[in-house]
Amino acid sequence: MTALVDSEADANIGATDDGQNPEYIEAPGDASGSDFEDVDTDGEDPEGKPVRLSKSQKKALAKARYREWRREKRHRNRRETRKREQQAxxxxxxxxxxxxxxxxxxxxKQMAEEKKLQQQAFIQDAYENGMPICINCTFHEFMNEKMQESKSLARQIAGMYSKIKKNEAKVKLIITGMSKDTVLYKHMQFFNVDAWKVHIHSQNYWELFDTxxxxxxxxxxxxxxxxxxxxKVYxxxxxxxxNVKKKTTLTQAKERGVTAMALPIKKYFPNCKKRVLNVCAVFEILIMRANNSTWEEAFQTWIPTRARTDDTKQLTE
Incomplete structure (x- = not known):
């Protein structure tokens, strides 16, 4: 499983991740925003006259409205939580x-200081001794023209580091193929990436590790x-x-004699309609399996509802 969209199926899931924020907040309904497509999505021209939108334009507008709705919901939940805590x-x-x-x-004050020291110790231990998971960012040419895609990837990587900062994942996070002149790095700066305790390299993974x-x-x-x-380094x-050419990741691995494997979704979660997941989901599934969860448990937790058949959807209801 990879975040690289090697096929049309990858596109359907990877491209809808628009806001996988560091806290992985998932709103109800279809995360692609289809629940918002029933609203009146016709627009107006610069003079304020009504304009009939194309199907693709309506879909894009519905997704934008969905993202805005999810941001507002997240902010509202945070405000309500802070208010309850302050009142208590x-x-x-x-x-x-x-x-x-x-x-x-x-x-x-003492407890806060102790917690901070414990968190710092955990982050340092993860940096040095954690399970190595590497994000291969060598595909800049596929995303340079679409800023939203680089932003989405930056948010997903920030989400991974957030898990480490919260002491929820003992992972040695490695980012390869990302130099400071890339679009992705510019988006990563929004999340203060230069202050992260992670391994960042401009070289490719096959230049850094024993294949x-x-x-x-x-x-x-x-x-x-x-x-x-x-x-192992995953x-x-x-x-x-x-619009990525199919099997891009697999081809790249084969050219360099690197082992390529898939997550066993077909074997352990056969009613799943898709075999591809976004970066965050793959990261979380690896962590769960490394911590002795079964594949079924990991897939049940992180495969989105929209990617399941009716049989598997019922398991979560």
Whole structure:
């Protein structure tokens, strides 16, 4: 499995990831935005006169509205959560004496400092000793003309690092093929990438690692991975695009004699309509399997509902 869209099927999932933000918030309904296509999506010209939009224009507008709806929902949820936390804290403090409040503030400060040190230690350990997962960003030519695709990939990679920062994934995150003159790097700067504790290289993965220890994940591979080995470097294709030549990742791996394998979706989740997932989903599935979850559990958790048949959708209801 790879984020590289090697076929039309890849395009259907990879290109709809528009906002896989660092917290992976998934709104209800079809994440492609199809639930928003029933609204009146005709537009207006510069003079304010109604204009009949084409089918593709309506679809693009529906997706834009969906993304905006999801952003608003995320911000609203955050505001409501902060408000509840602040209210609970105020109620707790109001019932304390002055001495109790002073002791509470001191303990709160100490706990915050301890938590920060623990997080920093975890991040450093992951940086040095975590399971290596590499995002292969050598496909810039496919995304340069479509800024939204580079933005989407940047958000997905930021989401991975967010899991590490929250101490939820002990992963040595490696980004290859990304130099400072690329469009992707410019988008990554929005997430303060230069301050990240990750390995970033302008070289390609086959120039950095012993290819005998590398596994390229691609939906086009005939052989499937069964176990996630911590001494292997797993390569996830870093590309979101709707017009990529089929088998790009597989071809690249074969040309360099690198093992290419697919996630065993057909074997363990046979009712899935798609064999391709976005970068974040592949990252999460690898982590779950490495932490002794079954493939079924990992796929059930991270394969989106829109990619399942009715039988598998019912399992989540």
């Amino acid at each position: 804290r105020s109620e707790l403090l109001s019932g304390m004496t002055e001495e109790e409040r002073s002791a509470f503030f001191l303990r709160e 005998q220890n590398v596994v390229v994940l691609t939906p086009d591979a005939e052989e499937c991975i069964e176990e996630v080995e911590h001494d 390569i996830i294709g870093g590309l979101v695009d709707v």
